[in-house]
Amino acid sequence: MLNTTGSPVVEARDVTVAIGGRPVLRGNDLVVREGEFVALMGANGSGKSTLVRALTGLRPLTQGTVLLFGTPLHDFRARHRLGYVPQRGTATGGVPASVREVVASGRLTRRGLLRPTSRADRAAVADALDVVGLADRAGDGVSTLSGGQQQRVLIARALAGEPELFFLDEPTAGVDLPNQQALADALHTLSGRGATVVLVAHELGPLAPLVDRAVVMRDGRIAYDGTPLSHEDVHGHHHPVDAHHDHVPHVGSPFDRLSHDHREGHR
Amino acid sequence: MSPTELLDLLRHDFMQRALLAALLTGLAAPGIGTFLVQRRLALLGDGIGHVAVTGVALGLLTGTSPTWTAVVVAILGAVLIEVIREQGHTNGDVALALLFYGGLAGGVLITGLAGEGAASLQVYLFGSVTSISATEVWYTAGLAVVVLTLTLGLLPQLFAVASDPEFARVAGLRVRSYNLLVAVLAAVSVTVAMRTVGLLLVSALMVVPVATSQQLARSFRSTLVAAMVLGGVAAVGGLVVSAWLSARATVAPGPSIVLLALAMFAATWPLGVWLRRRRRLAEPFPIVGDESSGDPGVPDTHRMAGHDDRAHDHEHDHEHGEACGHPAVPHGDHVDYVHDGHRHAPHGEHYDEH
Numbered sequence: 001m002l003n004t005t006g007s008p009v010v011e012a013r014d015v016t017v018a019i020g021g022r023p024v025l026r027g028n029d030l031v032v033r034e035g036e037f038v039a040l041m042g043a044n045g046s047g048k049s050t051l052v053r054a055l056t057g058l059r060p061l062t063q064g065t066v067l068l069f070g071t072p073l074h075d076f077r078a079r080h081r082l083g084y085v086p087q088r089g090t091a092t093g094g095v096p097a098s099v100r101e102v103v104a105s106g107r108l109t110r111r112g113l114l115r116p117t118s119r120a121d122r123a124a125v126a127d128a129l130d131v132v133g134l135a136d137r138a139g140d141g142v143s144t145l146s147g148g149q150q151q152r153v154l155i156a157r158a159l160a161g162e163p164e165l166f167f168l169d170e171p172t173a174g175v176d177l178p179n180q181q182a183l184a185d186a187l188h189t190l191s192g193r194g195a196t197v198v199l200v201a202h203e204l205g206p207l208a209p210l211v212d213r214a215v216v217m218r219d220g221r222i223a224y225d226g227t228p229l230s231h232e233d234v235h236g237h238h239h240p241v242d243a244h245h246d247h248v249p250h251v252g253s254p255f256d257r258l259s260h261d262h263r264e265g266h267r
Numbered sequence: 268m269s270p271t272e273l274l275d276l277l278r279h280d281f282m283q284r285a286l287l288a289a290l291l292t293g294l295a296a297p298g299i300g301t302f303l304v305q306r307r308l309a310l311l312g313d314g315i316g317h318v319a320v321t322g323v324a325l326g327l328l329t330g331t332s333p334t335w336t337a338v339v340v341a342i343l344g345a346v347l348i349e350v351i352r353e354q355g356h357t358n359g360d361v362a363l364a365l366l367f368y369g370g371l372a373g374g375v376l377i378t379g380l381a382g383e384g385a386a387s388l389q390v391y392l393f394g395s396v397t398s399i400s401a402t403e404v405w406y407t408a409g410l411a412v413v414v415l416t417l418t419l420g421l422l423p424q425l426f427a428v429a430s431d432p433e434f435a436r437v438a439g440l441r442v443r444s445y446n447l448l449v450a451v452l453a454a455v456s457v458t459v460a461m462r463t464v465g466l467l468l469v470s471a472l473m474v475v476p477v478a479t480s481q482q483l484a485r486s487f488r489s490t491l492v493a494a495m496v497l498g499g500v501a502a503v504g505g506l507v508v509s510a511w512l513s514a515r516a517t518v519a520p521g522p523s524i525v526l527l528a529l530a531m532f533a534a535t536w537p538l539g540v541w542l543r544r545r546r547r548l549a550e551p552f553p554i555v556g557d558e559s560s561g562d563p564g565v566p567d568t569h570r571m572a573g574h575d576d577r578a579h580d581h582e583h584d585h586e587h588g589e590a591c592g593h594p595a596v597p598h599g600d601h602v603d604y605v606h607d608g609h610r611h612a613p614h615g616e617h618y619d620e621h
Contacts, residue, residue, distance in 0.1 A: 058436060079439030084433075084438070086434055093429060094304045094305045094307045095301055095481060095490050096481060096486065097426070097430060097486060101488065104423070105426060108427055111423070114420050114421070161438070
């Protein structure tokens with residue numbers, strides 16, 4: 001739902017990020033309110049992933065402030081309220097890991113050090129696997145799953161901590177259509193439970209009906225913020241040229257003008 | 268050597284001490300090694316081992332216990348490798364190489380300065396059963412227990428950090444502290460293993476049992492536990508083998524422990540290949556939807572490309588079923604049987620090719 005009155009969950013003011021001295025984000029303001037489903041869109045290199053990384057604290061700000069749930073980012077300790085799904089390719093490591101283990105690692109935000117898993121922990125992991133439709137694969141190795149299924153595992157991992165705010169970085173990139181649909185179903189369930197979702201996407205695909213606010217980035221700045229746009233609006237030409245016109249029609253060439261001026265001066 | 272003589276040898280105090288030290292080493296080294304393999308830093312243990320040579324040499328030079336100087340220098344080296352790796356991003360292997368050669372060259376040079384020959388260094392490079400004193404066994408045991416407690420106690424956190432550092436950071440885990448902890452624990456287990464396996468072979472005990480257990484395990488926890496069991500068996504078994512051979516020749520325990528661990532890997536590898544092949548065969552086939560039908564979830568088997576409705580050329584001597592021996596693979600709404608590289612789907616009197 002588009003929510004203009006709810007309490008702000010993310011408040012970014014003047015967010016500026018430079019990577020290697022080169023500005024990637026330039027003075028962006030973004031307020032996301034409770035329960036919103038926001039899609040961050042734009043071309044490659046427009047800064048949408050960097051903005052999400054800045055909002056989660058992975059990318060230090062050069063300038064500006066970020067408040068999560070009203071708390072400045074560097075003081076933000078209630079990490080269990082935050083769920084993060086990184087870009088693809090990080091689900092497998094050098095050692096086999098089961099789907100359940102990867103998902104359970106998302107529960108660490110709510111588990112203390114040196115504590116055994118409680119019944120609530122196991123229930124949350126089982127529920128997260130259920131939401132993404134992988135309950136029957138819990139005991140399998142993550143590396144035996146397809147790319148789209150691995151992406152769903154990463155979403156389940158973020159879900160396991162039962163967060164209120166989700167950041168997803170390109171969850172649908174390189175994922176086939178049935179898996180995109182499964183992802184969309186999972187996000188629909190989440191959104192229905194009242195979670196706030198901030199999603200980076202190049203193309204929305206099956207996610208389109210869920211998005212109630214689109215933020216389009218261009219060259220490190222927010223270029224559009226409002227109801228979702230069609231593909232043509234985002235990628236098409238923004239400045240339609242109707243007719244050719246001369247800026248200074250009475251001038252043929254600089255010398256014409258000079259000689260004209262010269263004569264004028266004589267008059 | 269006859270079995271009774273071997274048993275007599277194993278009853279000796281020094282041998283019992285060595286067996287205890289080997290068992291603890293064999294448990295601790297693969298425990299921490301699993302995290303190194305997960306982070307694709309399998310050679311970190313080797314780098315730390317080389318740095319520890321300098322520590323041993325400093326001990327020989329100053330006349331203090333080489334175990335403790337090795338612990339200190341190994342920890343410093345491990346932290347240095349971790350810091351260089353973190354700051355330099357891509358140059359982790361170069362950082363390792365720098366410390367490899369610096370550590371080994373420094374160790375040999377300082378041993379020379381101490382007036383000792385290569386023989387005194389040999390004990391630390393390849394291990395020595397007889398040289399372990401009672402106090403050193405207690406140190407070894409204490410350090411091994413510390414490594415085991417921290418590794419198993421912090422398993423969920425260390426797993427999260429090793430498998431996805433970015434996610435762990437967003438989840439509020441102190442990624443740098445955990446990475447440093449792994450480096451320090453690796454350094455401690457290297458020095459723990461120094462007297463039994465030796466510094467140059469210690470990394471094998473950290474990595475080879477993990478590679479072996481990976482062949483069969485599906486989860487991280489089972490990989491870790493199986494690697495620890497395999498490491499313990501290899502360490503104790505290798506020590507007994509070297510004691511048994513010691514009647515005929517001088518055999519350092521390090522090489523026999525490592526070769527035993529490698530033999531275990533060689534034995535399980537074909538099994539792992541077979542298991543992976545079987546698992547791949549049993550994978551459900553991707554459901555290829557008809558794009559134009561608009562519903563990608565429902566397969567329309569008869570319009571699919573590659574389907575062949577005619578009966579199979581050669582005679583079927585049996586009905587495909589649970590007991591026919593052909594791998595049964597779920598495919599959409601039915602089950603295919605893999606037969607001579609074809610996918611057979613029962614269809615009335617005959618089998619369709621899917």
